[in-house]
Amino acid sequence: MWKWIEEEELAPNERARERARRSSIDLACSFTWPTADREVLLEGMKWMLFFFRFDDQLEEGAVKGDPRAVGHAVEELVAILENRGRPGTSRLSQSMARTWRHTQNAHPAPWLDVFSRHYCELLRSYNDQSRYEYTPGTRELLGIAQWEDWREISFGMDWCYDYMEPALGTYLPDPVRRMPSMLRLRRAASLHMGMLNDVFSTPREAYQERAFNSLAILRRDLGCSPQEAVDEVVRILAHRVEQFHAARLDLERDLATMAVDPGDRTAAMALVDNIAMMVRGNHDWHYLVMRYQTDDVAAPTGAFRYPDDLQQPPPATY
Known part of the structure; x- marks a missing residue:
């Protein structure tokens, strides 16, 4: 590179x-x-x-x-x-x-x-x-719900999920990509990674007088301290993990009931496994790098x- x-x-x-x-x-x-x-x-x-x-x-x-x-x-x-x-x-x-x-x-x-x-x-x-x-x-x-709609896009994970397809060696049919359970799973993962990023990037942004992140919105809306805002983020992150696993079960069931081709079903679940690895990797990457x-x-x-x-x-x- x-x-x-x-x-x-x-x-x-x-x-x-x-x-x-x-x-x-x-x-x-x-x-x-x-x-x-x-x-x-x-x-x-x-x-x-x-x-x-x-x-x-x-x-x-x-x-x-x-x-x-x-x-x-x-x-x-x-x-x-x-x-x-x-x-x-x-x-x-x-x-x-x-x-x-x-x-x-x-x-x-x-x-x-x-x-x-x-x-x-x-x-x-x-x-x-x-x-x-x-x-x-x-x-x-801007409230936290509107911020989440923006953050799902702005953290840039959708194109990364797309690129998992050639990385894994199989291109999914578009109806599989657009399954509601798949979209819920992707959103939960994106918001988990994006909100975790806010915790790490906030100190750098503060030096540059930037405050467009979930911690600032939560502090404003809840009237809480910085630590209390971080605690609330941790609670939300745990909820996102629960949403991810629930959507994963729904997706497995949807792939079976909709009679998706077995090869596409395997490829879809391989992509889900890759997203799960990415969520874990995103956590580790933030602790390991000097970007922030x-x-x-x-x-x-x-x-x-x-x-x-x-x-x-x-x-x-x-």
């Missing part, structure tokens, strides 16, 4: 390389697709690197705090996966376009439609985040970061 990062110049200076190292993207991918062969795993690592890089650029880079600039940068990347025109000039856009061409040639069209839709939904979730974070008065309108350390954001030199190379919008006219 690092050879490819260097060839693509995606981390062209030491501060960018340190940010990438602290994210341990290779470890995250090993937890996410543990059975993938080398070629498939490397392709997944590329998409994961893009995710981490644009996440850092949109949340900690030059466009931070400007919903209009975030929207412009997001659409630069969405246009690539929607095959609209030429990519932008940034290293990220150019590399994503090359990887997307490879992905399109490597996988069947029905799967590509699902993968690209979920990846674009992830990208566009940053528009909502920026609007709620920086438009005065909007954050106060605060030593850089607390220092006079500021955060380790990638170059601000995403396109900026033209000046607004009034």
Whole structure:
């Protein structure tokens, strides 16, 4: 992976390389697709690197705090996966376009439609985040239920679940992907992982005056202390695990009663097993990596970061 990062110049200076190292993207991918062969795993690592890089650029880079600039940068990347025109000039856009061409040639069209839709939904979730974070008065309108609907998308797990299919060697029929029990299972896993992430990322976000997370909403709505908010998150995480296991039992029953092809049934349950491993891996990854350390954001030199190379919008006219 690092050879490819260097060839693509995606981390062209030491501060960018340190940010990438602290994210341990290779470890995250090993937890996410543990059975993938080398070629498939490397392709997944590329998409994961893009995710981490644009996440850092949109949340900690030059466009931070400007919903209009975030929207412009997001659409630069969405246009690539929607095959609209030429990519932008940034290293990220150019590399994503090359990887997307490879992905399109490597996988069947029905799967590509699902993968690209979920990846674009992830990208566009940053528009909502920026609007709620920086438009005065909007954050106060967001309750925990609305936040969960947003977080299910914004933590970016749907495209990771999609990529489990080639990693496991079988593409699921779309009706199996869209089974209500499968969707409930995926949502429970995504919200578990996303809310756990909030616990670890909050200290770093506090240094940057960002507070768009479940802990801040719970503190506001419950009128509680930071520790009490964490305790409430732990309670919710346990409930998500219960929801996951209940949905898993429902899915097994649905696959049997709907007379799903035995091979597809086996593949669906293998994907569920992979999601369960990912939930455990997400927990371990957060404890092992330095991505959410605060030593850089607390220092006079500021955060380790990638170059601000995403396109900026033209000046607004009034």
